[in-house]
Amino acid sequence: MDDAPLLAALADDLDLAFEGLVRARQDRVYSIALRILGDPTEAEDAAQDAFIRAYRSLTGWEPSRIRELRLDAWLATIVVNVARTRIRKRAAASRESLTFLDELDHPAAAATETPHERLARTEVRRTWAVRLLGLPERYRAPVVLRHVDGLGYDDIAIALDRPEGTVKAQVHRGLALLRAMIDSDRRGEPGAGVDVGPGGGPSTTVALAHLQEASS
Numbered sequence: 768m769d770d771a772p773l774l775a776a777l778a779d780d781l782d783l784a785f786e787g788l789v790r791a792r793q794d795r796v797y798s799i800a801l802r803i804l805g806d807p808t809e810a811e812d813a814a815q816d817a818f819i820r821a822y823r824s825l826t827g828w829e830p831s832r833i834r835e836l837r838l839d840a841w842l843a844t845i846v847v848n849v850a851r852t853r854i855r856k857r858a859a860a861s862r863e864s865l866t867f868l869d870e871l872d873h874p875a876a877a878a879t880e881t882p883h884e885r886l887a888r889t890e891v892r893r894t895w896a897v898r899l900l901g902l903p904e905r906y907r908a909p910v911v912l913r914h915v916d917g918l919g920y921d922d923i924a925i926a927l928d929r930p931e932g933t934v935k936a937q938v939h940r941g942l943a944l945l946r947a948m949i950d951s952d953r954r955g956e957p958g959a960g961v962d963v964g965p966g967g968g969p970s971t972t973v974a975l976a977h978l979q980e981a982s983s
Contacts, residue, residue, distance in 0.1 A: 770838045778830035785825075789818055795839070795916060796846050802911040803850040805900040813853055817846040839918060843926035847908050854904060898948050906941035913938050 773791060776784035796817050801810035821842060825833060899907060899915075912918045912926060913934075920938075924931040 770836075771834075774834050774836055774838065777825060778833040781822075781825055781833075785822055788821075792838075792842055793818075796842055799843060799846045799911060799916055800850050802896070802899055802915050803847065803904070803908060804853060805896070809853060813846060813849045816849045817842065820845050820849070837922060837925060839916075840922035840925040843912055843916065843918060843922070844928070847912075847926060850908075851904065894952075898945055901948060902941055902944055906937050906944060909934050909937040910941035910945070914942075 773784070773788060777788060793814065797810055797814040800813040800817070801807060804810050804813060824845075899911065902910065908927060909923055912923045913920070918926065920931050920934050923929075923934045923938075927934060929937075
């Protein structure tokens with residue numbers, strides 16, 4: 768995506784152009800917050816907070832700095848930080864909970880998809896959303912940004928303020944933990960609707976693609 772026209776508009780007239788930024792990126796920001804927080808209502812609040820912080824930051828920037836902004840990495844930085852703050856407050860208040868992702872209960876079905884196939888797709892998405900929430904946050908955020916949001920490793924490194932090599936290692940480790948969850952689930956509940964990769968092994972890439980599709 769070419770962000771230059773949007774950035775130029777923001778640099779020229781922030782108040783006039785900011786609504787366009789929200790429209791262009793609101794689904795993406797909400798999706799990141801949702802995968803990290805696991806609660807649709809809390810994710811909506813986090814997304815709103817992220818855009819408020821973004822606006823406040825931009826009001827103090829020179830136009831030249833706005834035009835050079837790496838927009839997706841910058842917004843990811845903000846929403847991840849907002850989500851982390853909310854997680855810390857949640858833990859401090861002893862209100863840890865795991866919420867199924869409501870909108871995954873009603874995914875868009877293809878015209879030729881049967882009710883059984885739609886139910887199966889819904890269960891896969893729900894299962895993978897819960898598994899993502901089961902990852903430690905230091906792995907969850909990199910996996911979400913890479914495999915759900917689709918950011919490159921260089922942008923994730925900027926968003927998380929971590930070396931690119933660390934980000935790659937954490938994505939790799941996060942996927943390994945997800946595969947371990949699959950193995951555990953399969954031992955406990957055979958045939959639980961988990962995607963299976965070549966040779967009978969679970970395919971995390973295919974499963975995460977379900978989440979990416981549901982978020983788009």
